[in-house]
Amino acid sequence: MDSLSSFSHPKRKPRWLLVKWLLIGVLILITVLLINTYRFTAPETVTRHKPTETNIHPLATYSVTDEEAVAITERLSKAIQFPTVSVRNHPEANKEAFAGFTQFLEQSYPQVFQSLSLTRINEHGLLFHWQGSNPSLKPVLFLSHSDVVPVPESQRSQWTYPPFAGVIDQGFIHGRGALDDKASLMGWLEALNTALTANLQPARSIYFAFGQDEEVGGQYGAISIAKHLADQGITFEFILDEGSYITEGMVPNIKERVALIGPGEKGYLSLKLTAKSDAGHSSKPPKLTTAGRIAKAVANIQANPFPVDLTYTATFVKGLGDEAPFVQRMVMANRWLFEPIADYVIPAIPELQATMRTTIAPTMLQGSDVDNVLPGLSSAIINFRILPGDSIQKVIDRTRTLIDDPEVTIEIYGNASEPSRISSTESSGYQILAQSIRETLNDDTIKIAPMIMIGATDARHYEHLTEQSYRFIGLTLTKETVNGFHGVNEKIGVESYLESIRFYQRLLSKL
Template sequence: MTKMTDKTFFTEKKKKLTLIKSLFLVLLVVLSLYHFHKPKTLKKDIEIPKCPTVDIYRPSNYESNKELLHKIINDPVYRNISAGKMIRSIQCDTSSYDDEPEDVENNLESFERFNVFHKQLRDDFPLLHETLKLHNVNHFGLVYIWQGSDSSLQPLLLMAHQDVSPISEASLDQWIHPPFAGVYDGKFMYGRGSADCKNLLIGQMEAIEELIKIGFKPRRTIILSYGYDEELTGVRNKNPAFIEEMYGTKSMFAIMDEGGVSLQNISNSTMAIVGTGEKGYIDVSISIQKKGGHSSVPQDHTAIGIMGSLIVEIEDDKFETHFTELNPTFYQYVCLAENSVDIDAVLKHDILYSQFDDDANSNIRNFINSDRLTSYAIKTTQALDIINGGVKVNALPEFVELRLNSRIALEENITFAYEKFVKNVETIAKKYDLGLNVEYPYNKGEDVVILPPTDVGVFSVKSLFVLEPSPITPVGDKKWKVFAGTTRHIYEELAYPEIYENSEEQVIVTPGLGTGNTDTRYYWRLSDYIYRYRPGVLPSVTANSHGINEYIEFDGHLQIIAFTFEYILSVDELDD
């Protein structure tokens, strides 16, 4: 054998070391790929959160009312009679307008349209008006009381609102049917208020009439409360104060109002999302005062141009997303992870371990944020809604105002959001050499000078309306089991038995967050248990609520009637 030279030996050794290094690198890559892409398994040593899962719930007398409930859901004659009531309610134009007076007492003629609506309610629901006691609160608010036989039981409070969002005259030609015609084609009901939320008001009244017809006499008092300016933030709504004066604070067994998400498909699972909390709310006015002049000799940046820069600054500076146990949305996704029959294993892991694993938390936030309709549940929003400025095409604007609306995440608060907008304004004020005065939300009437006024002009920032995020309704107890269990029963056994009868799937009823705000903001003192949920098929946003061609799938309206009927029976059997 030929003896190797030292040079040959080291050359061969070098080749071997290079090969080993290469193999080692390949192994590292394989292990990395396996680590990041393998199906994640759930660890056993961490106590993960639990979904407040419920079984289907029926009242004890369900069998005796089963035929009637099936009639409400399925009978074509009943359907058409019910549709007629909805049509007539839509034909009563009860639009709310921003410029209406807050002083109702001295401006009764401005609200005369509600008297027309009230007459229609009396005509369509004679039994209800004969049986329940009606109180007209602040003239046009409606509070109906169906007195129970046991005064020791806390009343059940059902809510909706009479008013609807107004129509833009410029959009009329885009409506399939006139907005106040109330057109029903056998499947869909079209018209303003069909989804927000005369369907809830009319459905509750229809349920009450059916209960009266079968001879039901409640043990627990039932209260119906219908405000008439919910679309104007409810400043004229004196119903809650009236009810509190009559019954006291924390006097209601539970409160049900519009809100939540009727049915939604998430990750191939059908979910009914009950609003157990609401985001906060703030309206902000931002204005510029600046020297004007003739438009033939304009400044480099007019007040409108500077405001345009601010708009871009605000919209580009988005609020962060959050996925924490402070928000009912967290339990919505925990319920999805625990109950979905075919959820992706990685998604399930990321949901359940999001509170212990930063990467998992980031992944689930990205998942929720990828869909516009779900994204708003986990972040503060900002909507730039109104801008005014300038009076003449050949005169430079001396005053420009922007108004924006923000809905505040539960992990944040009014002050946090407001300071973000102030920071945005300060950035633009410095860029264009303007002053900045700020009136803070909880310091009304006193301006704070952030930047002194200049020869160029001054920004002013003030809040117009503020509401902190709501208290959160408890879940997992008997009250939740009745509400959520009734929801499952209506959908799975009455509305869609052909889907769920022989299936492992279920309608997953979960807590959730109201991304809009309802009249319940004025009822927080009356109960800790506020369920913001309108049974039905379509979420109100999907049904063009506040938009062109508002509509509902009429099956959903019938489900409201059946749910209200059965929920009242179930609650009436409970003791406090």
């Protein structure tokens, strides 16, 4: 027995050493994770101060009377009543509605149309120029668009009020375009009108570009306006477009409002998949019909999501600082370890999940027109929103590999755009926006976080004219109202709309 013990004892020692070093390794790993997590806070770069009589124009603190607020609200209501629906490749579509809307703007804001120089681009695109007092300063550019998406007949019965009635009820302005994007366009005009009345003279020149076909790619609006500006050699200190907003009750575990500024946006691509064969009677089908071939292709693509990239989600969580849940901060601060399991630890919020990868969304399917005829041609449209780091060509190549079927052809459907450049959060433009938000809300502690735009905006067409391009509309949205974007019962709160105008006024006063 003693001899056996002497033999076995040396074998136990290496095991205990291994356990010891494993425990030390785990402790070191935990220490590194915790240190990284507690250091994961965005540096404060915005100069905070209380505005005083000597450093801010009276416009910045201008408040409207109850009577003026009613008039402002009614003007947005009237704007919604023009069904300015854009149609891809049909610039003349709904021409009367666009013409009526422009005439309404001229009648509602005569001082703006008389005081600023106006260039009309392809009839319905409007480019205003407000000359600054200091020509050595680079101008800024503010963007909005007048067109809206259609309301399908199948959805109209689901609306509480007719989508183009502009009904004002229970503190909300209802209708298509209330959020996207007439509240922004009208808000800018309201702020600009007040600025002119208050005799504001900006130091730098300010341009306002209102496109008429943002929802279908911007060919006749933003793209043409951007070309016009480029031909004149005009570049900008920064650009601000629609997009991000102030959230209320939408960020997990944060009850207070959070202001999101979009420093860039994902790319846009739709691919059309097509399969062809001879049409025939459904009683004698081939092994795989064209409809089945397309269905298989779509299923293969959806079953293989793009890899996770937490770079841009991390900048958002970092901006939240200590308000973000500890687990999320730990994941983002240690992406090298947790990125492979991000899908399991990040909340299943569509907007947040969409910042993590290039997304895949089959949106249109077509086969036979009747149920007992084999389709000679079947097709599907898949929309991709491309995360920076991926590209149009990468998406096409990946799609072709996943389908792995030479009988399915792939082509780009409609307009496509690469992901935008990501603008700095330490730039002058971002600082001005952040400070304007804090002062408008009179809240020096509100969290302001950069969040990449998951939707497409006109800003991408102007990217070559500036190093700083941001997306923010100044509206406060809740889980209820945010679903109105391109959805049913689009609406905006009256108080939120008035607050966004105050933000625009504050911003104008700083230029």
